[in-house]
Amino acid sequence: KKYDLPFPLLSDESLATIKTYGAWGEKKFMGKAYQGVIRKTFLIGPDGEIKKEYPRVIPLGHASVVVRDLESFLPPTSLSDFIRKRLSQNREEKGTWLYPGLCLASCRATGGQFAAALPATTAMRLMYEFERLWAEIDSRSMAATEMAQAINASDALLSLAHLSLLRSSLEAPRLLLAERLLNRACLELCRGQHLSSITPQSKAHRRRIASCRAALFQACFGLGAFFGGEAKSWARIAGFGRLLGLAFYLEDLSNARKSHTQALARLQGSTLAPAAQAEFGQIAAWLLSGEK
Numbered sequence: 001k002k003y004d005l006p007f008p009l010l011s012d013e014s015l016a017t018i019k020t021y022g023a024w025g026e027k028k029f030m031g032k033a034y035q036g037v038i039r040k041t042f043l044i045g046p047d048g049e050i051k052k053e054y055p056r057v058i059p060l061g062h063a064s065v066v067v068r069d070l071e072s073f074l075p076p077t078s079l080s081d082f083i084r085k086r087l088s089q090n091r092e093e094k095g096t097w098l099y100p101g102l103c104l105a106s107c108r109a110t111g112g113q114f115a116a117a118l119p120a121t122t123a124m125r126l127m128y129e130f131e132r133l134w135a136e137i138d139s140r141s142m143a144a145t146e147m148a149q150a151i152n153a154s155d156a157l158l159s160l161a162h163l164s165l166l167r168s169s170l171e172a173p174r175l176l177l178a179e180r181l182l183n184r185a186c187l188e189l190c191r192g193q194h195l196s197s198i199t200p201q202s203k204a205h206r207r208r209i210a211s212c213r214a215a216l217f218q219a220c221f222g223l224g225a226f227f228g229g230e231a232k233s234w235a236r237i238a239g240f241g242r243l244l245g246l247a248f249y250l251e252d253l254s255n256a257r258k259s260h261t262q263a264l265a266r267l268q269g270s271t272l273a274p275a276a277q278a279e280f281g282q283i284a285a286w287l288l289s290g291e292k
Helices: 016-020 062-073 076-087 091-109 114-139 144-166 172-196 203-227 234-249 253-266 274-288
Strands: 024-029 032-037 041-044 050-054
Touching: 041 062, 050 062, 062 114, 091 114, 091 203, 091 234, 091 274, 114 144, 114 172, 114 203, 144 172, 172 203, 203 234, 234 253, 234 274, 253 274
Parallel strands: none
Antiparallel strands: 024 032, 041 050
16 A cells, blocks of 8 residues: 555465476575575466566566566567556556557557666656655655755756666767756746645646646657657657646636647647557547546
């Protein structure tokens, strides 16, 4: 419950299961032998069969390998359905999955693989925590010492988000643009947090706040397009994301619908294939269904 994991965690106190999988055995450390856990990963299909085993796992880079292999085992429709189901949940249940999910959806719509987008999804997951932490800081409900620690923690989250992008395989020109997208989202988010602390708030004021928060959507869609390999239309896709974010956060229904229509129009005239444009249209429908 604490980390909103979408699956149950099981305990194996008797070691029966871990021994069955061959993940318990003799290990050595500094010349001494002992019994312990042997790092292994198994891909298990819906039919209960083991599709692939990864013996003696090295954590660094392992997640990317597993995600790439997972995509090869699942049909594209299954992956798209997974994104749709997660994005069409109620706003309260989206939580930590919203921004990474939008990155994956954008990457998928532009023809990329999930594994390629992991640096972007990690960065946006960290930005989600950055956003939550600054909301607490702006609420001024913390003691002075706690606030100082929270500001330091937010700096660390932002640094880790940038580090995730810097360790990616993007070539230098695209990496620079990706970094700019992330920086802009950070600046807009901080501006929105400042505006939200000002009272009273007019309708125009609330729209400016929504516009600032929509910059995170812009970063999600832009980064997803980058890592999906879209070189020509990424700016239109990022703009689509911002307008979609505005529709998501605006409380006024008529303005939200207007932003939604503008978002879809943003992709017209782009070099995106009709199938990709249709996929982005579906993402918008999934995201906004039941929200207003």
